[in-house]
Every structure is written in structure tokens, then in C-alpha cells.
């Protein structure tokens with residue numbers, strides 16, 4: 001087997017970032033407290049606090065089928081990204097294409113969680129010695145916003161803001177970049193709600209626009225503010241097309257701007273199109 005070192009590195013990065021090299025270990029029981037009743041939450045938190053005194057913890061083995069994990073259908077306990085192997089492969093292939101074809105511009109993900117997909121973007125640039133493109137890392141670092149049902153009726157029943165599991169601090173994401181030796185001045189953090197950060201983001205041109213903010217509002221804010229900056233031939237990648245909220249924002253935006261580039265399917269939820 002002779003594989004180029006950069007491809008071997010990127011393959012290892014994808015497996016490591018998605019924790020695919022190891023079975024999913026048990027997860028501390030308080031991790032998914034948001035899904036419990038108030039009583040269940042109280043019991044789980046109390047047990048957790050008492051046991052912590054003796055440096056002990058109770059953890060739950062979730063027994064998730066490997067296929068589900070690889071397809072990015074779960075909220076993983078230990079991985080740095082939840083997007084699964086096909087969407088990571090797609091990201092690599094989109095970046096390799098813009099590099100090969102000279103499509104100008106930086107890279108951005110809106111909605112980064114633990115940062116894994118952005119870390120991978122930086123890794124692809126490093127693998128090909130690209131020093132003149134940046135990776136923008138846009139997130140509240142506090143989870144999702146409460147729905148603004150008046151402005152975005154599609155979001156009215158969205159409850160993702162209730163999940164502390166989706167709130168990962170900027171410090172933790174920076175540390176994750178550091179773990180892989182990839183935190184440098186080619187990585188730019190945009191902390192805050194998309195509606196506040198994206199209109200004034202210091203971005204001139206993009207070649208990769210990756211949207212992973214789940215909600216109608218989050219998807220629309222990213223498209224409105226960033227799609228005009230995407231170069232011709234650049235990729236617009238949508239992680240959450242299986243969510244009706246996200247899909248309707250994509251469809252409204254495309255209709256309003258007469259975008260008819262074919263939507264290519266990546267897997268059960270990911271899709272993309274190239275800007276014509």
C-alpha cells in the first residue's frame with residue numbers, strides 16, 4: 001500500500017476527530033440531564049456531586065451501533081465532531097477542489113460545537129502547505145439561540161437551545177485546536193450570535209461556506225451574510241438539510257435569489273451546491 005503522507009494524515013485526522021478508532025466509552029450520567037424530568041435531573045446531579053468527593057463517577061454505556069456513529073446520527077460523548085465520515089470526506093473533497101482549481105477565498109463553518117470540522121479544515125490547509133487562506137470559526141460558544149418565533153415562525157417549536165450539551169466554550173474549542181497543533185493565526189474565532197457577528201465579520205471572500213447551525217434563523221443569517229462573499233466555484237455545504245427548519249431556510253434563500261445550482265446529496269442529512 002502506497003498512500004501519500006498528506007492523505008494518510010488527513011485520514012488519521014478524520015478518524016481521530018470523530019473518535020472512530022475507539023469504541024464509545026460510557027458517558028457520565030449528568031451529561032444528558034436536559035432530557036430528564038426535574039426529579040431525574042436532581043437525582044442524577046446529586047449522585048454526581050456526592051461521588052465526585054471520592055473522585056468517582058457513574059457513567060452509562062449507550063451501546064450505540066457503530067454504523068449510526070459513523071453516519072453522524074448521534075451526539076457523541078467524546079468525538080470532537082458529530083458530522084460523521086461521509087460529511088468529513090465531502091469537506092476534504094470540496095477543499096481539495098477549490099485548492100486545485102484556484103477558487104479564491106477563506107473557509108468558514110457557522111456552528112462548530114467542539115470545533116472538529118473546523119480543525120479538519122485547518123488540517124487540510126496544513127497538509128497542502130496553504131498559508132494564504134484562513135479558517136473562520138463562528139459560534140456563540142453558548143449553544144443555540146431561543147427561537148424568535150415572530151421573525152422566524154419555522155423555529156417556533158425548536159428546543160435545541162435547552163441543551164447544554166451543545167454549548168461548548170471558546171476556550172474548550174481553542175484547546176481542541178491546540179491538541180492537534182493547529183491553533184495559529186490562520187484560525188479566526190467569531191464569537192457571538194450569527195446575527196451580530198456575521199454582518200461585520202472581517203471576511204472578503206470565501207471558497208468554502210459550511211453551515212451547521214440547525215435552525216431556520218441560524219441558516220438564514222449565515223446565507224444572507226456570507227453567500228454574497230462566496231466565490232464562483234465555491235462550495236455551499238449544508239449539514240442539517242434533514243431538519244425541516246434548515247431545509248426551509250435553504251429553500252427560501254435559493255428561491256429569493258434565483259439559485260438553481262443542483263443540490264448534491266452527501267448522506268442522510270448533508271448536501272451541497274457549487275456557486276455558479
Ligand SMILES: C[S@@+](CC[C@H](N)C(=O)[O-])C[C@H]1O[C@@H](n2cnc3c(N)ncnc32)[C@H](O)[C@@H]1O
Nearest residue numbers: 081082111112113117140143193194212213218
Ligand atoms: C450541531 S452543532 C455543530 C456541530 C459541528 N459542526 C461539528 O462539527 O460537530 C450546532 C452549533 O451551532 C451553534 N449555533 C447555532 N445557532 C447559532 C447562532 N444563531 N449563533 C451562534 N451559534 C449558533 C451552537 O452553539 C452549536 O455549537
